[in-house]
Amino acid sequence: MNWQRCRPLWRAISTPEEIPGVEKTIRRRAVDPPAAWQDTPLHPLLARVYAARGVADPADLELGLGQLLRPERLLHADRAAAVLADAIAADRHILIVGDYDADGATSTALAVAALRAFGAKNVGYLVPNRFEYGYGLTPEIVELALAQGSPELIVTVDNGISSIDGVAAARDAGITTVITDHHLAGQTLPQADVIVNPNQDGCTFPSKNLAGVGVIFYIMLALRSELRERGWFREREAPNLGQFTDLVALGTVADVVPLDRNNRILVAAGLQRIRQGQARPGIMALLEVASRSSQSVVASDLGFAVGPRINAAGRLDDISLGIECLLQEDWSAARELAAALHQKNQDRRIIEADMQDQALRLLDDLSVAADAAPIAMTLYQADWHQGVIGILASRIKDRLHRPTIAFADGDPGEIKGSARSIPGIHIRDILDAVATRHPGMILKFGGHAMAAGLTLPRKAYADFQRAFTEEVERHARDVHLQAVVESDGELSPRDLSLETATTLRYAGPWGQHFPEPVFDGVFDVVHQRLVGEKHLKLVLSAPGSGELLDAIAFNVDLQRWPDPSATQLQLAYRLDVNEYRGRSSVQLVVEHIVPSR
Structure with missing residues (x-):
């Protein structure tokens, strides 16, 4: 394993404590529904959510096939x-x-x-x-x-x-x-x-x-x-x-x-x-x-x-x-x-988990004496699976909130990379700029703003690392590099209900650039335990409300959770419907946890 090839990329590295993921901030969307929403019978919560996603007119919620371009x-x-x-x-x-x-x-x-x-x-x-x-x-x-x-x-x-x-x-x-x-x-x-x-x-x-x-x-x-x-x-x-x-x-x-x-x-x-x-x-x-x-x-x-x-x-x-x-x-x-x-998907998960463990060990090795996340990230391991490097790049990008490219060996003398980016940094444009400034460095590339693929001569890897980092630095000057969880605000105890969760579930369809609603709030911790070895199961109570709520946080940092001392948490969460043995109940799916101070 030749990890040192990755070293030239790093301008500054995370501390070991930060490696499980960069710290995030919760930011509330400050949007008031426009006048067009005032006379609609739509639930005020939905009106607020839709307005925050750029829907200016309730008529734009008509999604019949007759409305297609x-x-x-x-x-x-x-x-x-x-x-x-x-x-x-x-x-x-x-x-x-x-x-x-x-x-x-x-x-x-x-x-x-x-x-x-x-x-x-x-x-x-x-x-x-x-x-x-x-x-x-x-x-x-x-x-x-x-x-x-x-x-x-x-x-x-x-x-x-x-x-x-x-x-x-x-x-x-x-x-x-x-x-x-x-x-x-x-x-x-x-x-x-x-x-x-x-x-x-x-x-x-x-x-x-x-x-x-x-x-x-x-x-x-x-x-x-x-x-x-x-x-x-x-x-x-x-x-x-x-x-x-x-x-x-x-x-x-x-x-x-x-x-x-x-x-x-x-x-x-x-x-x-x-x-x-x-x-x-x-x-x-x-x-x-x-x-x-x-x-x-x-x-x-x-x-x-x-x-x-x-x-x-x-x-x-x-x-x-x-x-x-x-x-x-x-x-x-x-x-x-x-x-x-x-x-095959089960097999893919096993391969991905092994590759991700290798990549995270690399981050640990490189984070001895630095105190900030890098501006960009490239990783290369000759025996990584070509079909899974895209998922690996996505996982590392999510952890560090930085543009990331993972490489594996391709044809003789070549390596193939899969790139993933963050909002504000158009990854295909970055690769295009590198190719323009350094003719012949990239053999071929293509993709979108958030994802791309490329092929390099293996011998050009170190030079590409430097060129890629420099190009990201040029494009990232006006980009917010702090990971942010966008919240649609706080829910009242009355809205922490199965009815609201069901309404939100089918109010989409939610997806890229039209995200599922996320809310935030402070909750008392009644009980916490690990399930499935890496998921945190919580029983919560909203201050001022005696009603108990189930919550789950997937893939938590096991060095921090469960935390027996945590009695109150600020959470960013999605309100979801949990269906189990024919019974439906409301559940908070936790996106981010801020421990009580």
């Missing part, structure tokens, strides 16, 4: 629809090339299932194995596709905007290419026949936050209109595309894209379909193995239960297992596939 507003969606309609009519071989995460899996499954529903008889999919081919439509993937059946049309989903060489290889082979993506484009675009991406120059689509699955869903909406105009449905029934909103909801939440109103409409429709028992068998089976009730499913269940099980296939092996689960129409087969995905 129109597909004709998405640049070139009509052109993509025309190409697809021609291919279906001519019975051409259509190949969907996807990505190896949950967004890519749902995008691929939606494209395949929807095209088949439209009458396409010759449609298949291919997803690069991340360990053999890397990301996106590459010349090697085109070669593999030709060997497996000579497609006449390749449609990328959740990738392709940076596939310059791959598109060129497809064009040379006489294959039409349609790129559908949502990632940020580079300075040069691939010479595809059609590119649909809300984030490409010239696209005025109001929602730039569509996930890959959202983009392909919009193209299917445009395709249905195109086929209807051609008279395609005179002899066959036009499919109801609402049947695919469960896939759209899953991919959108799992990819952690901002839940603007348009995305909330898509997610709300998918959640409603799942609750009504109309979802695809694969999604229902995945909820089942995760011990989640489909009837009471919320967005966080998709993000923390279903999504990781699909992602585990792509991280450890082949995402095709997840795609087949999502495409499966037979219940028993879907259950078998879901069980296999569940086991």
Whole structure:
């Protein structure tokens, strides 16, 4: 293990006591509901919560599919629809090339299932194995596709905007290419026949936050209109595309894209379909193995239960297992596939825990003589698992509240990194700036504001550390580097109720940039104990109220909790519904604890 390679990055290091996580502050959102809320029958608490999330008008809470932005507003969606309609009519071989995460899996499954529903008889999919081919439509993937059946049309989903060489290889082979993506484009675009991406120059689509699955869903909406105009449905029934909103909801939440109103409409429709028992068998089976009730499913269940099980296939092996689960129409087969995905997720957790232990030991080793967290973080261990470094980077980022990149060995002479960032520091822009200042240092990169991937020559690692740190320092001058828990204020004892918890649970959908409400308050400690070896179970009482409340804090610092001396705590918490043996009760899910002084 060669930890010393990480040393050049550090300008200042945390003390050992801080390593379990940087200290956080609780900050209350100071928002008064605008005048538009005054005449609404909505609960004042909900009005306050929605206003704090930028909802200026109660009408914006209407989340029916009829409120969706129109597909004709998405640049070139009509052109993509025309190409697809021609291919279906001519019975051409259509190949969907996807990505190896949950967004890519749902995008691929939606494209395949929807095209088949439209009458396409010759449609298949291919997803690069991340360990053999890397990301996106590459010349090697085109070669593999030709060997497996000579497609006449390749449609990328959740990738392709940076596939310059791959598109060129497809064009040379006489294959039409349609790129559908949502990632940020580079300075040069691939010479595809059609590119649909809300984030490409010239696209005025109001929602730039569509996930890959959202983009392909919009193209299917445009395709249905195109086929209807051609008279395609005179002899066959036009499919109801609402049947695919469960896939759209899953991919959108799992990819952690901002839940603007348009995305909330898509997610709300998918959640409603799942609750009504109309979802695809694969999604229902995945909820089942995760011990989640489909009837009471919320967005966080998709993000923390279903999504990781699909992602585990792509991280450890082949995402095709997840795609087949999502495409499966037979219940028993879907259950078998879901069980296999569940086991892969268990394996992923074991690998991740070991990697995280190694990373935290490194932090301990490096924190002997310093007193502050670093401005940025890079970690490299040759034998780390490529499929899990993204989760590791996310965990360390959460602990230190700093941009973090974790690296593992890739192809010979190369290392692959997965980056995660914090609000205010656009990680793809950081990598772009490094690549511009230091040509050749980064072999390839791509991603979003909060997450990105990159490949380096192994010999460039130390130089990249310095360049990355310097670039973060330039961008972080006006960024608040203190971890903050945003609170929606204090709840009265009357609102600490099952009724309020149930209302909040289904008032979303909550997610990225539209966070689930968090409240704060001071509570008396009646009882505390560890459960599951690392979770703190509390019985609390609000001062002035004799009613007891259950609370739980997950993954606590075992050096500090349980604390027998703690008699009163300030907590930041979510109000949740705990369902156990058919009984529902209110529970505080603790986000942050401030011990009594």
